Amino acid sequence: MATSKASLIDLAKELSLSVSTISRALSNHSSISDATKKKVWKLAKQMNYQPNQLAAALRKGRSNIIGVMVPTINRNFFASVVRGIETVTNKEGFNIIICQSNDDEASEIKNVEALVNAQVEGVIVSIARSTLDFSHFERVLQRGIPLVLFDRMIQGLDISAVVIDDYQGAFQAVKHLIDQGCRRIAHFAGQDNLTIYRDRLKGYRDALEAHQLPFDEQLVYQCKLTLEAGRAGAEHLLQLPSLPDAIFSASDHAALGAMQVLKTHQIRIPDDIALAGFSNEPITSLTEPMLTTVDQHSEVMGQTAAKLFLEMLQNKSTPFSPRKIVLQAELIIRESSLRKRE
């Protein structure tokens, strides 16, 4: 009733027992008689007793909270990863605290510190784009707090991470286009300071090479991979002396931009130009034609990162060598690349 919260002390007074007995009864400790336990349970329910996790955490040194930081929660990929993390850790009794770095190093540092102060038992992060110095993460490790990175990770630093195989994903996509009969395949590439885009480009090149197709510099359009960039890229390609017969874009959004332009030019997809993107954004299954793309298993990525964290937590005492887990990327074949065979 009322605004009051019942504590162990209140229960103890009420039953004329010691606080420790109440505590043990509630946690079903063996040294408390069944009769007493039942009395305690009954009263606890009656007084709506809720344990103060803060106090328990302080005493036990376990907060049951894990910190998650993403550039922004407001993007499908990150939200899905977070969802994956949450569902897995929730089952183990953890709550997650969310922070957003907004791709800014300064607030990343501030947030990491806040998480550590909140006594999180672990930190799961996708690094901000602008981050160049990683000492704030090293400090986390020094404190013995398990740290797991996902998607974006640091080269050189020996930290556990979960990523997808961008290279294989790209390779498969391009191989598929070739299998469909495409021979002049263009590529929308991202900024090459990010490994994910470098790997996709490499997958593209190697797939061409593996099928004895020439690599043509002209067919690679490097850009920010936004919708607008995709439009510009398509316009660019259309002005080439000879058209490509496929485009593999390192992002779905750029692929969609291209799709818009190609359609206005009455170019048939996939018959004249086949199209494949990357990320499997929800929209790609709603376009017309539906877009072939590469799925990143974002929710699975979150689950995997969470499991890796749990594993690290268990082996916390023993020296645990950081692990990298590479998830398979999955090619999703849809209309935009599927040429009918008659």
Added chain:
Amino acid sequence: MATSKASLIDLAKELSLSVSTISRALSNHSSISDATKKKVWKLAKQMNYQPNQLAAALRKGRSNIIGVMVPTINRNFFASVVRGIETVTNKEGFNIIICQSNDDEASEIKNVEALVNAQVEGVIVSIARSTLDFSHFERVLQRGIPLVLFDRMIQGLDISAVVIDDYQGAFQAVKHLIDQGCRRIAHFAGQDNLTIYRDRLKGYRDALEAHQLPFDEQLVYQCKLTLEAGRAGAEHLLQLPSLPDAIFSASDHAALGAMQVLKTHQIRIPDDIALAGFSNEPITSLTEPMLTTVDQHSEVMGQTAAKLFLEMLQNKSTPFSPRKIVLQAELIIRESSLRKRE
């Protein structure tokens, strides 16, 4: 260095001062000399002292954590709201704990309890679709914890909430369709235990009435408003003796489902049937035709909910009568409803 975390005690020993002096020095208390403060600050930095928020929270009775529960984080609308909440509360030194109810009443109850036990200072929630009993929320209030609902709320319950004007949004959308010359407007409606869907339905009806158009029960298709439901809804409408000339869907996804079906039936949008959705999902600006929809100002909604919470927290001692804040919905007119006038 090392794995060790420095505590006030460690600093105190090092400087041969008492713990309380250290604590006061760090919080810049007036009764500590500048000389001592400087010594303490220097050592604190040197030993990389980080205060244990758990302990401070326990002692001060303020956790600086607020709980947020959404049906799923994995949807643009909710992620945006969360982003809004996070940015506002972060500035005030709060961290947010995220839970997902998965639209399931049981896990909603479990999560609310977990949040309360984590000693959150407030709870911000969008209610699960299946929730019919609200005693778990009443228990939160009884404990004196500020509670703010957003988007989905309950009629009858006197709880602070931030919603958009679903009624006006729907009214405007339907009015717009009528202005475009539509006379037989169908509606995809949601489950009517949620006020948002009831309000949209009412906005639809009233807009018809305001323009002397008859309300036809047959044209209202109640469903779960998913993509599939939208498809089914369109198929349903296509079998009516006389076709509608517009569909106003209470959700974007259902509108998109309908769009797919209409296209396969060679029905021109908007000329044969105009289409309008609700929510302004990112996808809607990428479809073909681009979908007319109603924007919910999701990030602003989150910010507003956060501010309302902060306000309630400040006036916690004084009896605070719950407030409802209604944000304006904004009609976004796009191709799917814009009939060319020649």
Added chain:
DNA sequence: TACGTTTAGGCAATCGTTTGCGTAAACGTG
């Protein structure tokens, strides 16, 4: 010199749980 005031800091209780250790009472056994 004597006494009030300020300065600078210490003592110890407190937040609510958990847990190692101690111990009465009840019980079992020869």
Added chain:
DNA sequence: CACGTTTACGCAAACGATTGCCTAAACGTA
């Protein structure tokens, strides 16, 4: 009956920070 063993519980010290109250020393002033 005597003595070891359970059984069932209490005591008190943690966890780390905060804070009301107290007190030496230094200072000021008449």
